[in-house]
Amino acid sequence: MEALALDVRLDTSADPVGVLVRDQRGGLAFAYSEAYVSQPGAISLSLSLPLTPEPFEEAVTRPFFDNLLQERDGALSDIMAREAIARDDIAGLLFHLGKDCAGALSVLPVGSPPTKVPGDYQKDYQPIEGDRLDAIVESLHKRRRLPAGTDDPSPLAGMQSKIALTVLPDGSLAEPVPSSGAPTTHILKVPDQDHIHDGSLEYEAMRLSQEIGFSTADVSLLPIAGVNVLLVTRFDRARDKDGRIVRIHQEDFAQALGLPSALKYERRGAPGRRFDVDAVRRILDATSDPAVERELFIQATLFDLFVGNVDAHAKNFALLHEPGGGISTSPRYDILPTRLDDTLTDELAYKIGDATTLDEIRKEDIDLFLKTVGIPSAAARQRLAKRYATEVANKLAGHLDRVGKGGQKPLADLIASNMRTLLGALDIEVPDPAKDRDAYIGRAGGWLLS
Structure with missing residues (x-):
């Protein structure tokens, strides 16, 4: 195998921000350029790749750049077959596909001009x-x-x-x-x-x-x-002072944790190298406002449990990297009530305490979840568990009639059933609109009945 070097470009930077190198054994390394590291307002590509002139070795480099390749097999399969490239040859694949990486990054042969530029509605x-x-x-x-x-x-x-x-x-x-x-x-x-x-x-x-x-x-x-x-x-787009569309650099939680996409669920990883609540806490602690982000994550988790979204894996949460180094979580995206599909697992993407499904969650699991996410006081956890669950449930309950009458009765029934399960485990009164709704039963004949 020949050695290969590729420029790594960020849409907001005129020059390459670093270089990705494959050695003759197929090993990968990445290094920021010294000029970029010393540039005022420079941002890191990832929490897993902090700004430093020191190179990053294989164990850190491979997962981040592997995540730039799409998970679907179409384009990858075509390039692998045509060019005789193995799936683990990340640099070889990016040599052919890197100009079209999702987001603000591109990976190009050394010396190539930028392939990602702002967009003008009138001509582009x-x-x-x-x-x-x-x-x-x-x-x-x-x-x-x-x-x-x-x-x-x-x-x-x-x-x-x-x-x-x-x-x-x-x-x-x-x-x-x-x-x-x-x-x-x-x-x-x-x-x-x-x-x-x-x-x-x-x-x-x-x-x-x-x-x-x-x-x-x-x-x-x-x-x-x-x-x-x-x-x-798209939440990773903005308009510049000239009205052009520009990309905002973002990364998903798998990239931030240095995990390949194959480890986007907690159940696929191992302690210390997996997407779990402890890993999420480390990410939130690195944001510009950890307290606010922690509160949002707790509330988002409760919302997902209520609406039946058990597919909230590491690639369905993201960070926005702001000019000057600020980091915040992105708006929510990819929220699907997967529990409405009985062909999919009901196992949670990340455990709540020791619980792996909604039906297993007990008061102790919510307490451990809050402790792990970064709330040390037992009294505060007890107070916040009741407050957050009650607030999210009451807000959702106010929409159940609209959802049910708008052609989504199975979803409204599922939300009500999930409320009765989770709030019951927490000894919290179920909101009136959810008390008497039909129980969610499941699929029959290809669609949902209740």
Whole structure:
């Protein structure tokens, strides 16, 4: 194997911020450039790669850059087959795919010009005609290759069918002009044939998250080609002083912890190297306002338990790296009531105390959860457990009738059932709107009955 060096570029920096190196044995190392480290306002690429002129070895470098590759197999498989590259040759894959990494980063052959630049609505985007948009959605819905001439300009993490697009000021959908390097502004998520209701369910869960006060990515539900697709506004985009679209650097919690995407669930890791509440606490402690972020994480966890989102893994939480080094958690995204699908596990992405499912949670588990996340006082934990659970439950309960009457009765029943389970374990009174709703029963005939 030949040695290989690649420039690592950040959309906000004129010059490469560092270099990724593969040695002749396939080992990886990364180093920031000295000029970048000394630059005023420089930001680190990751909590796992703090700003320092010292190089990072394989154990730290590999997981971060592996996370830049998409989890879906399409593009990876094509490159691996065409170029005879093994899946563990991260640098070799990024040599071919690194210009299209998700987010503000790109990884390019040394000396290459930038491939990611700000986007101008007037010249950098082309509208997607209706017939072609239908063909794109149908391809994603049936998990087929995208129509000829369609390249996802920002390959996205996760297993759902999706494509990155741009919404123009007039509301029409568009894509970047080929080779323009312009950012997309939205993600179009298309449910496959076996999960036809996922778009509308995620829309409702995201809407609930926003309505009860969480900072949440904006969503809308669009009927395209006979499918309800979810249009999600990207939280890692902004407008500069000239009105151009620019990328904001972000990383998910797997990258921040130095974990490969394969370890995004607690159950797949080992103590000290896994996504668990102790690891989350370390991340929150590194943010600009740990106390606020801790409170938000506790409330978000309770919200997920109530709405049946047990898929809140390490790649469904993210950090925003702000100019000057500030770090904050991102708006919420990827909230899906996965407990409505009996083909999926009900095991939590991270344990609550010693509990691995909602039904196992007891008062002691919530207490241990709060202690682990960083609340040392037993009296404070007892007070906060009741306060947070009551507040989130009451806010959600106020929307149950709307959700149930709006065509999502199974979701409303599930939320009410989850409230009765969790609040009962905490000896907290269940809000009236949830007391008498039907019990959630499960799937039958491909859809949900109660």
